[in-house]
Amino acid sequence: MPLPALFVPHGGGPCFFMDPAGGPPDPMWQPMQAYLAGLIESLPARPRAILLVSGHWEERDVTVHVGDGQPLLFDYHGFPEHTYQLRWDALGAPDVALRVQALLEGAGFPAGVERERGWDHGVFIPMKVAVPNADIPLAQLSLRTDLDPAAHVAIGKALAPLRDEGVLIVGSGMSFHNLRAFGPQVTPYADAWDDALVEAATDPDPARRKARVIAWREFPYAEFAHPREEHLLPLMIALGAGGDGPAVCDYRDHVLGWAVSGFRFG
Template sequence: MRQPTFFVPHGGGPCFFMDDPAGMWTRMENFLSGFIADLPERPKALLVVSGHWEEESFAVQDGAKPGLLYDYYGFPEHTYQLRWDASGAPGVAHRAAALLGDAGFATSTDAERGWDHGVFVPMKVALPGADIPTAQLSLRRDMDPAAHIAAGRALAPLRDEGVLIIGSGMSFHNMRVRNGDATAPADIFDAALTQAVVDPDPTRRADRLTAWESMPHARFAHPREEHLIPLMVAAGAAGDDPGEHIFGDHVLGWKVSGYRFG
């Protein structure tokens, strides 16, 4: 069975593993806990594209047992002891690198890098048993949306090989604004982004996502777009499959969404 692709929010730092008396992260945590478990066929492996790894050209992590990068700051001490001990997926990493290379993308491998929190935090919620092998793909530092959509298209054959491709980021990511200052423009940007994702014409969808900066309040939502660009890979890997809005919530006054393709 062909696997779908996803763009999921990964929250703020280790937010799902801290006290949250107001339940700000509860809906997102509930969504993350079910989006893989509810698939009709369990993936053989994951390929995760996180907003927290950038290289000059695409890179894939091909270590057999990656560690964790606690790349967040100022959080409680116990959050630096979190574990997520999934096996790496070197075969998937090498296959991804070959597909990208065949499409004309310079691609390297990295056996030493650990999983950043854009991978292990949401995946620890989704897969607490850490029982699906996982590989990670970097972003390309130029953040070219068209190139990342094209890279996703190149990776699409992995879906027929049992690999679930996941973009991990945040559909809104402006750390300088909170609550009432953020809500109205965040809602407007989210509506425009969602309209692009669910466009039934895949060519037009790609064009609209490539032109994301023209959406209202785009640079307010993403002063820098590293948390949005994983969506482009997921959308590109979707091919002609439709996009669907599957999660939405307000956190910190931000409208945050998740999407599924296929």
């Protein structure tokens, strides 16, 4: 049975690990933490590897990391010192990375490889919750700097065979991501945006679903929700990888006044 493709929220900075004693996060973040913690158990089978697309890595041509992801890339700022000492010591998945490159090039997408960058917090923060023992190898894939939604859906479609090969495809971003807008006054706009996104992304007709999500700028408050859409584009890859299978919103909550959703495709 193929694995689904997922779009998950990765939170804000090291939000799940702010307590130096390892206690639970701020109550606001606990539902998201619980969702992430249950991801692997919710799957039809345990993945042999993970391919993760983070909203924090862009390259001109889509690029896959073929190294071991270490040292981690602490690309957040202004947080407590201990959050810059976090570890997530999973192995890389170079075999998966090279398979990704072959699939993309076979579909007509130039695809680069690199081994020096390390995993950004869009990888290690959610994965430290989802795979706390770091016992599933992982390869990271970049976005393209053009942020073309149709191209990213097509990239996901090219990667769909991985789902039959025991590889879990994860898009890691945030369904709402406006760092200048916080608080309860934002919630009505965030809810309207999220309602439209959920309706489109779970449309039972696969062709219509794809077309509606590609046209995300037509949704209410779209450019308020995403002044720049890098945190939304991982959803496009997950949707493309999910193919014609079912699409569900399997997480929805509010943080920082934002409605935030997660999705499962296929």
